[in-house]
Amino acid sequence: MNNSKRARERQNEIREILQTREVVSVNEFCSHFGASIATIRNDLAYLEGKGYLQRVKGGAMSCEGKARSTSMDARLNLHKTAKARIAKDIVANEIKPGMTLILDAGSSGYYVAKELAKAAIPCTVITPSAKALMMLAPMEGVQVCTPGGKYDSVQDTWHDEDALNCLKDIHADLYIMSPDGICDGQYNTSDESENEIKKQFVAMSDRIVAAADGSKMGRPGDYVICLEKDVDKLYTEPVRSVIRSIND
Template sequence: MHLQDRWKLIIDELNPDRVTSVDELTSRLGVSPATIRRDLNELHELGHLLRVRGGAMRVEGKHFNGKAVAEAEPQKHRLDSLTGQSSFLDSTIVNAPVKRAIARAALDYLRPGISMIIDGGTTTYTMANMMANEPYHVLTTSIPILQCLLDRSKVKVTLPGGELFREQRIILNPYEDGMLQNFSAAKIFIGCQALTKNGLMQSDTLLVQSERRLMERADQVILLADSSKIDAPASLSVCPLTAIDVVVTDEGITPAARGWLENAGIEVRIARVTADDLKAFEVV
């Protein structure tokens, strides 16, 4: 069973009024208790269920892909989501082993004591989840990244103010004021909707404005983008290729794409998927 299908089934099985046990989910889905516990922990961290002793409960109003909210309250949903962006949960599952490999490679650019910006997104979230408990200073717009860093006592975390977009789990501020103006970072780790010869691309104007301001506060721009993002469709340019210092991607990148990236002066780092990356998302 695909991870995406299994997570949808788990959420569908939950009830907001009582605990659904690990044993019940194991029986209904036909997978091991270890797999169920791992899935419940991950879904709890992403905010899609409430993990309790022995099982989990549904969070009222939560659906796997948000369709029920979108159909019932289309205007409210637009306030909760960004144009052209998948929900955080849906994006987490897509190319998950590749994103894990990219995230692991990105850790090589960290040094204890540095300040950094970690932009919202599922690959950047995976990287933050793999970070060691070292004396870093992290500014992030991502609620899941904040949550996964809470137990790392040596990591100082700054969260800028703004409006919460629930589907993408990020906070964006359309104005120039706030903490960001006073924050200086050695590096920014950022994702994208697409990477083309025109540069780093997104699909929502507010996201474009936010990411441009974040990049202005960092000395080095490190883009985490699996190869499916290269030449993918997107209409709005965040920055040209010349503003990007490093692209961490996977072995699916074509020689032509690597060529135009390197011709723009970008360091291209290829992350290779390992057996451990695949094992982390297989059914056991």
């Protein structure tokens, strides 16, 4: 692996570019840096090994605790198998008839909502996720509430300080939390307003379980939701290796 100063500068710039884009192709990086495909692929392999990015077909996306810079639609297609298995386990083991539960926005929350719709367990669901709301609202015996606030079209969710005001004096039996990362004994996220809502969800719930696929493990974030000791159970699943070559 080329460890020259020029290579390090290029790799740092790759990381910065990925913070502003959902997915950047290998060809775009080649054009930007005037570098060969082999050079860029080596850079991406090195950065992936460090946990800074994840290679996808034809390019790469950031893994640096900036999930909110990636659209919900893009994240729904990442680690689908792992998220579906986690959701199935949570619904089977944690959700009982008559519960009031909080379901986080995010791709993991979406898969829990999908599994809950299949199970048709009568319960009350509080969620800031527009996708979960639309999926669960038609279900007989399921009441769905949203905390409101400003709608974020990229994340397809409601969140801001107005949502916090709507959550006062609400009690939940279970909070299904979807963190951006788990690192150094902390569950974290990368958006301040979203973090405040998650902290409120923690405070208003009797029991907390976390849904986090293997890519979230060891990933740092900008804001701390809670400590590992505050979470009753973590549901996780190893993720499949990402595509290693643009020719695969």
